Amino acid sequence: xxxxISVYRRGHFNAAHRLYVKDWDFExxxxxxxxxxxxxxxxxxxxxEVCLTGEIDPVTGMLINLDQLKKIIREEVEEYFDHKNLNExxxxxxxxxxxxxxxxxxxxxxxRKKLDSKYQLRVRLYETxxxxxxxxx
Amino acid sequence: xxxxISVYRRGHFNAAHRLYVKDWDFExxxxxxxxxxxxxxxxxxxxxEVCLTGEIDPVTGMLINLDQLKKIIREEVEEYFDHKNLNExxxxxxxxxxxxxxxxxxxxxxxRKKLDSKYQLRVRLYETxxxxxxxxx
Amino acid sequence: xxxxISVYRRGHFNAAHRLYVKDWDFExxxxxxxxxxxxxxxxxxxxxEVCLTGEIDPVTGMLINLDQLKKIIREEVEEYFDHKNLNExxxxxxxxxxxxxxxxxxxxxxxRKKLDSKYQLRVRLYETxxxxxxxxx
Amino acid sequence: xxxxISVYRRGHFNAAHRLYVKDWDFExxxxxxxxxxxxxxxxxxxxxEVCLTGEIDPVTGMLINLDQLKKIIREEVEEYFDHKNLNExxxxxxxxxxxxxxxxxxxxxxxRKKLDSKYQLRVRLYETxxxxxxxxx
Amino acid sequence: xxxxISVYRRGHFNAAHRLYVKDWDFExxxxxxxxxxxxxxxxxxxxxEVCLTGEIDPVTGMLINLDQLKKIIREEVEEYFDHKNLNExxxxxxxxxxxxxxxxxxxxxxxRKKLDSKYQLRVRLYETxxxxxxxxx
Amino acid sequence: xxxxISVYRRGHFNAAHRLYVKDWDFExxxxxxxxxxxxxxxxxxxxxEVCLTGEIDPVTGMLINLDQLKKIIREEVEEYFDHKNLNExxxxxxxxxxxxxxxxxxxxxxxRKKLDSKYQLRVRLYETxxxxxxxxx
Numbered sequence: 118x119x120x121x122i123s124v125y126r127r128g129h130f131n132a133a134h135r136l137y138v139k140d141w142d143f144e145x146x147x148x149x150x151x152x153x154x155x156x157x158x159x160x161x162x163x164x165x166e167v168c169l170t171g172e173i174d175p176v177t178g179m180l181i182n183l184d185q186l187k188k189i190i191r192e193e194v195e196e197y198f199d200h201k202n203l204n205e206x207x208x209x210x211x212x213x214x215x216x217x218x219x220x221x222x223x224x225x226x227x228x229r230k231k232l233d234s235k236y237q238l239r240v241r242l243y244e245t246x247x248x249x250x251x252x253x254x
Numbered sequence: 255x256x257x258x259i260s261v262y263r264r265g266h267f268n269a270a271h272r273l274y275v276k277d278w279d280f281e282x283x284x285x286x287x288x289x290x291x292x293x294x295x296x297x298x299x300x301x302x303e304v305c306l307t308g309e310i311d312p313v314t315g316m317l318i319n320l321d322q323l324k325k326i327i328r329e330e331v332e333e334y335f336d337h338k339n340l341n342e343x344x345x346x347x348x349x350x351x352x353x354x355x356x357x358x359x360x361x362x363x364x365x366r367k368k369l370d371s372k373y374q375l376r377v378r379l380y381e382t383x384x385x386x387x388x389x390x391x
Numbered sequence: 392x393x394x395x396i397s398v399y400r401r402g403h404f405n406a407a408h409r410l411y412v413k414d415w416d417f418e419x420x421x422x423x424x425x426x427x428x429x430x431x432x433x434x435x436x437x438x439x440e441v442c443l444t445g446e447i448d449p450v451t452g453m454l455i456n457l458d459q460l461k462k463i464i465r466e467e468v469e470e471y472f473d474h475k476n477l478n479e480x481x482x483x484x485x486x487x488x489x490x491x492x493x494x495x496x497x498x499x500x501x502x503r504k505k506l507d508s509k510y511q512l513r514v515r516l517y518e519t520x521x522x523x524x525x526x527x528x
Numbered sequence: 529x530x531x532x533i534s535v536y537r538r539g540h541f542n543a544a545h546r547l548y549v550k551d552w553d554f555e556x557x558x559x560x561x562x563x564x565x566x567x568x569x570x571x572x573x574x575x576x577e578v579c580l581t582g583e584i585d586p587v588t589g590m591l592i593n594l595d596q597l598k599k600i601i602r603e604e605v606e607e608y609f610d611h612k613n614l615n616e617x618x619x620x621x622x623x624x625x626x627x628x629x630x631x632x633x634x635x636x637x638x639x640r641k642k643l644d645s646k647y648q649l650r651v652r653l654y655e656t657x658x659x660x661x662x663x664x665x
Numbered sequence: 666x667x668x669x670i671s672v673y674r675r676g677h678f679n680a681a682h683r684l685y686v687k688d689w690d691f692e693x694x695x696x697x698x699x700x701x702x703x704x705x706x707x708x709x710x711x712x713x714e715v716c717l718t719g720e721i722d723p724v725t726g727m728l729i730n731l732d733q734l735k736k737i738i739r740e741e742v743e744e745y746f747d748h749k750n751l752n753e754x755x756x757x758x759x760x761x762x763x764x765x766x767x768x769x770x771x772x773x774x775x776x777r778k779k780l781d782s783k784y785q786l787r788v789r790l791y792e793t794x795x796x797x798x799x800x801x802x
Numbered sequence: 803x804x805x806x807i808s809v810y811r812r813g814h815f816n817a818a819h820r821l822y823v824k825d826w827d828f829e830x831x832x833x834x835x836x837x838x839x840x841x842x843x844x845x846x847x848x849x850x851e852v853c854l855t856g857e858i859d860p861v862t863g864m865l866i867n868l869d870q871l872k873k874i875i876r877e878e879v880e881e882y883f884d885h886k887n888l889n890e891x892x893x894x895x896x897x898x899x900x901x902x903x904x905x906x907x908x909x910x911x912x913x914r915k916k917l918d919s920k921y922q923l924r925v926r927l928y929e930t931x932x933x934x935x936x937x938x939x
Contacts, residue, residue, distance in 0.1 A: 628672070
């Protein structure tokens with residue numbers, strides 16, 4: 118009998134961003150995004166929690182080697198976003214607003230490509246201790 | 255293609271309560287609720303985590319404006335319960351035991367009325383760092 | 392109308408372990424488990440979060456008496472694993488690798504036997520603040 | 529050569545309180561203590577951190593047996609305050625306002641009597657994650 | 666007899682910054698500040714903990730009214746730095762590198778001006794959960 | 803005018819240990835160290851917080867380059883203790899009981915040798931979220 122289990126691994130990065138819609142004027146952006154629309158940017162310590170679900174390997178007792186998962190998160194999320202200006206320096210946000218929702222989706226998509234399809238994948242992204250988003254299969 | 259995402263926002267309040275069933279005598283309440291049955295009340299720092307699920311707006315990149323959600327949580331939960339005696343000063347607990355389960359249900363119901371039905375709503379309520387409850391659609 | 396709710400309770404224990412497959416030689420274990428294969432053991436502060444789901448009792452306003460749940464977690468998980476060497480001193484790991492996944496499964500099985508089948512049970516086990524697993528019904 | 533070291537141990541309790549000065553009228557208390565002056569009480573999850581400073585015993589490598597310290601904190605602070613109404617049910621607050629400052633001082637005094645004078649004692653008391661006080665020798 | 670006590674209050678803000686010395690060339694800044702020298706900025710969730718020391722008022726049982734302290738922290742630190750680019754939008758950092766050390770010193774100086782000199786003041790500033798600085802009288 | 807400031811940096815490691823005095827018989831060790839005397843070892847997730855105090859460099863605005871400090875902590879504490887059995891595999895504990903006090907002292911001594919004497923050094927070591935020790939100049 119196989120056992121379905123979930124395994125979670127956390128990572129973190131620090132970045133700057135600005136929330137606004139390019140097609141809107143400053144007043145409309147100010148109204149919708151408030152302080153987050155600051156054209157000089159502000160920033161956060163982001164925390165990511167990656168959740169994989171699948172069957173435990175009965176020999177090793179592992180779902181996935183956590184060192185491998187750690188390495189994938191480091192390369193695809195931590196090093197890719199860390200100490201960056203998300204709007205100016207991250208390809209995926211050239212035309213996409215870097216809200217906590219969209220950073221979560223992009224993190225998911227970057228990880229999804231590197232992980233075997235036998236794993237179900239969900240990503241939780243914390244922008245602050247009080248705000249977070251979750252996205253996944 | 256629309257993307258279904260969840261967004262989480264935390265709030266907090268401090269309150270006093272007593273756990274007991276009005277129709278039971280003191281001994282039975284003592285047996286079931288132990289120290290929580292103290293007639294002089296005790297209290298907690300409550301933390302609430304509100305989770306909305308729905309489709310990201312492709313223009314703003316948001317599920318909901320977090321400032322609006324914050325305001326609804328403040329009015330319906332934080333200011334409504336904060337620094338109150340739940341048994342004596344909160345309408346909903348006049349005839350309902352203010353257990354962590356019931357405070358969670360009431361918080362959900364108060365928030366549900368103010369939030370568009372297009373959002374699925376779940377509420378997690380922490381009474382201490384070790385005890386919590388979750389309720390929702 | 393009955394209300395389905397989830398209640399969470401946390402516990403903790405400290406233990407030593409070594410990760411390896413008995414049938415493999417040292418080199419293969421080193422390759423797969425890295426530092427965790429140290430034959431002299433290493434250890435962790437484990438945190439467990441137990442989640443029960445079911446219907447609130449309309450009289451008491453509780454899903455389960457949290458004092459009872461706390462006692463079951465203490466006996467079946469905390470006192471059973473605390474300050475132990477999982478490989479050498481815990482029956483269930485004599486032939487099972489004490490990975491975070493397997494400790495989670497064993498904790499679930501020990502708790503499942505003591506809890507009424509009317510409750511759905513899920514167990515989250517944290518090995519560190521960054522690694523955890525979840526298993527359940 | 530002897531080594532001077534500090535050892536810290538945490539405990540916690542939940543309690544209800546009201547902040548007010550008995551000799552003042554309601555308006556003045558409202559003005560100074562705001563919501564904390566609620567005559568029906570409110571409450572908190574208090575955390576205490578006890579710090580002892582002294583010389584390490586060169587044989588055991590301990591400043592004090594942490595199990596003994598844990599027992600003293602349990603008896604003098606945790607069990608003494610837990611699930612109590614501080615104003616109504618704790619002797620020391622009959623005529624003393626149970627502010628975070630005064631609960632800290634009283635905790636210190638209760639612990640000081642039970643601890644050898646060779647230890648310097650400091651007590652940190654958290655009323656919430658954002659408010660705390662520290663008092664000691 | 667008067668009692669000397671310390672009271673702590675936490676606040677938080679989110680901001681963007683870049684670490685570099687204007688008089689140095691890019692290579693030297695890169696060498697000393699590494700990723701923090703990114704000309705497009707990065708950011709953090711900053712936490713501040715303000716510690717006042719002085720004598721408890723024997724009537725109120727308070728060192729200072731925590732609501733007043735909260736208001737001063739909000740105005741002088743939280744609202745002043747929140748959602749700002751520290752290098753570009755904060756007067757004090759026009760010619761001062763916004764390191765965790767300097768943000769701590771500036772926060773101290775802004776608070777010191779608003780607090781009665783009878784209080785000793787110390788400020789702890791967290792840039793991340795792992796990095797912080799402390800400065801004060 | 804020079805400014806004296808403190809800077810803090812956290813690190814972590816996981817290890818196994820046993821507390822006992824070699825010259826005592828099992829009964830005496832059991833009496834003093836209780837469960838910690840388990841001859842099969844148990845373990846912890848240790849957290850270390852290193853505090854340096856000194857003068858801010860007026861040019862860089864730093865007390866010390868945090869990347870350098872991070873590297874020293876990694877080499878002298880994290881990599882040195884991580885995934886080890888402290889009693890069996892760490893030189894300094896061959897004849898020294900690895901209590902939280904002594905691990906704190908040894909961490910201090912290892913760091914002290916690598917840090918310029920112009921810095922005052924203090925080390926806080928957490929064995930669990932509830933137990934810690936502090937030692938330093």
